[in-house]
Amino acid sequence: MTSAASSPTTDEHPMMGSGRGRLAGKVAIITGANSGIGRAAARLFAREGAKLVCVDLAESITPRIDALIQSEGGDAVFLQADVTSAESCQGMVALALERFGGLDILLNNAGTGIRGRVDQLTEEEFKRLININLTSMFLCSKAALPHMMAQGKGSIVNTASTHGLLGTNDYAAYSASKGGVVLLTRSMAIDYGQMGIRVNCVCPGGTATPRLLRNLTEGKSAEEGQAALQASASRNRCLQRLANPEEIAYGMLFLASDEASFVTGHALAVDGGQTIDA
Numbered sequence: 001m002t003s004a005a006s007s008p009t010t011d012e013h014p015m016m017g018s019g020r021g022r023l024a025g026k027v028a029i030i031t032g033a034n035s036g037i038g039r040a041a042a043r044l045f046a047r048e049g050a051k052l053v054c055v056d057l058a059e060s061i062t063p064r065i066d067a068l069i070q071s072e073g074g075d076a077v078f079l080q081a082d083v084t085s086a087e088s089c090q091g092m093v094a095l096a097l098e099r100f101g102g103l104d105i106l107l108n109n110a111g112t113g114i115r116g117r118v119d120q121l122t123e124e125e126f127k128r129l130i131n132i133n134l135t136s137m138f139l140c141s142k143a144a145l146p147h148m149m150a151q152g153k154g155s156i157v158n159t160a161s162t163h164g165l166l167g168t169n170d171y172a173a174y175s176a177s178k179g180g181v182v183l184l185t186r187s188m189a190i191d192y193g194q195m196g197i198r199v200n201c202v203c204p205g206g207t208a209t210p211r212l213l214r215n216l217t218e219g220k221s222a223e224e225g226q227a228a229l230q231a232s233a234s235r236n237r238c239l240q241r242l243a244n245p246e247e248i249a250y251g252m253l254f255l256a257s258d259e260a261s262f263v264t265g266h267a268l269a270v271d272g273g274q275t276i277d278a
C-alpha cells in the first residue's frame with residue numbers, strides 16, 4: 001500500500017527522464033479497437049511503445065488494426081470477440097498473458113449508442129445497450145483484475161461520455177449506461193487503489209468517428225447530412241466543433257500511463273468545454 005512516506009519523489013518518478021515511449025514495456029488490451037476512438041487509441045498506444053491485444057466484434061475495417069500497427073513498426077495481435085461474453089473477456093486476458101507475458105493496461109472502450117426516450121425504447125433495446133456499454137466493462141475488468149491484483153499494479157481506463165455526466169434528452173439508455181460507467185469507475189478506484197490498480201474514465205464529447213457520422217447522416221441527403229453535422233458541432237459553444245478521435249486518445253494515453261500515477265477515480269471530460277457550458 002502506498003503511503004505518504006513511500007510516495008515517489010519527483011526524481012524517482014518512473015516517467016522522469018526515461019526518454020522512452022510513454023507506454024514502453026507495457027501490455028495493453030483495447031476493446032472496440034478496429035474503429036473510431038479505439039482505433040486511434042490503439043495506434044497511439046502502439047507508437048508509445050505498448051504491445052497490444054486489439055479486440056473487436058467486427059473485422060471489416062481494412063487494413064485491420066493489427067496489420068496497420070505492424071506496418072508502423074508496432075506489436076499487436078487482433079482478437080475477434082464480443083465483450084458482452086464473460087468467456088471472451090477471459091480469452092482476451094489469456095491471449096495477452098500468453099502472447100506478451102503480462103497485462104498492464106485495460107482500455108474498456110467498445111460501445112454503441114441508441115437514441116430514444118424511455119417511452120420509445122423497448123425493454124430489449126434498453127437491456128442490450130446496458131449490456132454492451134456497461135456490463136461489458138464489468139466483465140472485462142473482472143477478467144483482468146486477478147492478474148493485476150497478483151502483480152500489485154495495473155491501469156484501467158473506461159470510455160464513458162459527456163452523456164454520463166449530464167442528463168441529455170433523447171438518449172435515456174445511453175446516458176444511463178455511461179453514467180453507470182462513471183460510477184463503476186469511481187467505485188473500482190476505491191476498491192482497488194490499495195492494490196496498486198488505478199481506474200479512470202474518459203468522457204468524450206461529440207467525436208467524428210464512423211459511428212457518429214453514420215448516426216448523424218444516415219437516411220439524409222448530402223445537404224441534410226452536412227446540416228446535421230454542423231448542428232452537432234455547434235452544440236459545443238466553446239470550441240464549436242467535433243473532436244477528432246486522436247484528441248480523445250491522448251486523454252486515454254495520459255490516464256493509462258505512469259504519468260497519471262497519482263490519478264484515480266477521475267472522469268476526464270475531453271469535450272471541448274461542452275460540459276462547463278451545459
Ligand SMILES: NC(=O)c1ccc[n+]([C@@H]2O[C@H](COP(=O)([O-])OP(=O)(O)OC[C@H]3O[C@@H](n4cnc5c(N)ncnc54)[C@H](O)[C@@H]3O)[C@@H](O)[C@H]2O)c1
Binds near residue numbers: 033084160204
Ligand atoms: N463518437 C462519439 O461522439 C463518442 C462520444 C462519447 C463517447 N463515445 C464512446 O466511445 C466509444 C467508441 O465509440 P466510437 O464512436 O469510436 O464508435 P465506433 O462504432 O466507431 O467504434 C466502436 C467499436 O466497438 C466495437 N464493438 C461494439 N460492440 C462490441 C462488442 N460487443 N464487442 C466487441 N467490440 C464491440 C465496434 O465493432 C466498433 O469497432 C464507445 O464506448 C462510445 O460510446 C463516443
